[in-house]
Amino acid sequence: MKSINIMPKTRRKTTEDKLAWIYLVNLVFYFIPIFINEMPLWDIGVCLLILIPFIYCYFWAHRSSKQKAIYPILAMIALGALITPINAGSLALFTFAGFFIGFYYSLRTAFFSLLALLTLLTALSLLLGINPYFFVLYGGLLIIGVGLFGLAERKRVEAKCRQQQSEAEISQLATMLERERIGRDLHDIMGHNLSSISLKAELAEKLLTKGDLEQAGVQLRELNEIARDSLTQIRQTVSDYKHKGLSASVMQLCQTLRDKGLSVSLEGDLPTLPSTLETQLILSLTELCNNVIRHSQASHCAITFERFNDEINISVTDNGTPQTVNEGNGLNGIRERLSEFQGKLDYCLEQQCRFTITLPMPEEQKLMSGVQS
Template sequence: MNSVPATVDPDDDVLVDDAAWPAYLGSTPSARRGDRLGASLFVLFLVPIGLASARDGMPPGPLAVLVALLVLYALCFLGVWWVPALWRGTARRLAMICVVFPVGVAVVLLSGLSGSMAVLGYALSASNVMLPLRWARVVGLVTVFAALPASWLVTGAVDWVSVVFLAMVAMIALGMARLARLVGALRAARSEIRALAVAGERERMARDLHDVLGHSLTTITVKTALARRLVESGADGERVAGELRETEDLSRRALADIRATVSGQRRMSLVAELVSARAALRAAGIEADLPHAVDDVEARAEEPLAYVLREGVTNVVRHSGAGRCTVRVGARWLEVVDDGAGPPGEPGNGLTGLAERLAEVRGTLDFGPLPTGGFRLSARVPG
């Protein structure tokens, strides 16, 4: 997965570390290749400067120095694009800037050609790659305004054409660098959103499967144990068969719930959970005091409260050792109270997942032992 920088703001000017000082490396591998090829072709515009100086009769000594500076300038510019390892790290970036700009200025001063001020566009382009855009803007403004007196020193008059052309190069390079960085940041953000969506779906699946299997397998285990005890005690065969039929029905419903969970089409029903809770408590030999109707429950609160009921009753059957379980329900709340010991130790995956599920609807979950003995689990969903 692509990593998102410390900030997706391309104008970030935090000089803390490399992660907080993003540099443009191209939004995609194909974009990087295209940018590098374009930079290589752009270097060809330096060739006419040396040819024009030779044609104008520049002495061999200064001409050799100019050619050497042009070669060094081109190598620095190409190194920025093709060998980013040269300027990995803030110190190296500043060092590269301190090399490429003086070399560019030396080319301008030594060539003394009309229009040569635009040669500094190579240095500006390199600064847009290596610096945060806020700093690159400052460098561009300083370069353009410094070109005014510099052109007067070189040619004896302000070369407005050259200065305006340099300003246009600075604006175009800065705009392209900003756009490229935004595209790269958006691509990275999209990759992270995709990964987060996958992780969220996995968490939802794990939580739903825990809710389905935890309650269903607990009830099936309790009813199977009850059927075994009835057989061992020589109870009536019809009663044993009834318990086994109910166990079979529970297994079928659990299988259907798992299929619905996997497909994302499962919806909890508070009425169905009350029926299932009554059967589970009866099979476990726990006295059940449950409401007979849930007509007053608001539609928005029914599904999250159904999950609360399922998890609460499952914990009563599995952990509490209770003899009695009481369930009370209102328009936007539900409470499960037993006279047992409650879940042992810290909250398990069930209560943790239940709290996360209620948080999605801005609901609250409270649980803990009662001062008079027993355990209480309550949930409330806002209106």
């Protein structure tokens, strides 16, 4: 016999539930005495009729909870006891009850329950004059073996349920982390833009109130440009950060800096990184370049890629002269996304402002470096 379904009612009509009919093949032992012995038609009819409530009780036990399984189990035992005077093949019915006892109950409870069932077999053997070697010894060993199989099957099902629960918890945790990451990335990308939109909308409203239509139009055009840029970045973020690669993204950042009036230099060879790390590096560089545009008041920016030992250093340097750096959600977000890959972010304000991202070199590049050396 196979395992039974102990899932909630809404999930009981599964493949396992449908295959439960196949496990009734064990009833073949119930029919052996009918064919061996010359039974009257009346007795054969009673033996067949008993199977109707027994099969009902079997599926009742199959779908029961632990608390209610006792009722179909007792019903199966009672049916087996009632048919024993006519058909000693009732042992097959008792084995089904033994399986469910082992499946539903603890080892201690199952032990005493199976012991009680063996006592019933002994009593039936003595009262009806059935061969004790067949009915008690063979039948008892069979019931105990099937009961132990039910116990083992319960352990397997419990382990499977724990595994499914663990997988569900891991999936839920991964979903929470992914939501947190998306929220952080959206904040890093959109926080400043939304603030700018709010300020420019407020300024345009005041200019319109004063009747300065020309300046109000300038503010509205800039607001429209920011909104379009924000929409593009939102689409890229929501579509799982699909990008053209590190090289194309860095070139785009350089062009953005130039469009804002800065001269730009790009130095070093761009590394080949895993896609997940590359995505996080692009978002980090985007945040750093946006900070240069928003806060540095610089005229030049340099983006440098260097390899040192087993590390990759990416620096964003500008000739602005900030006295201090207020670490907000942007820089904290960079540190959080880099920490997942054992990366870090440092900065230096001496003479010029330099932010440096340090990443461990991927294993593939370590091997290539070793071959080249």
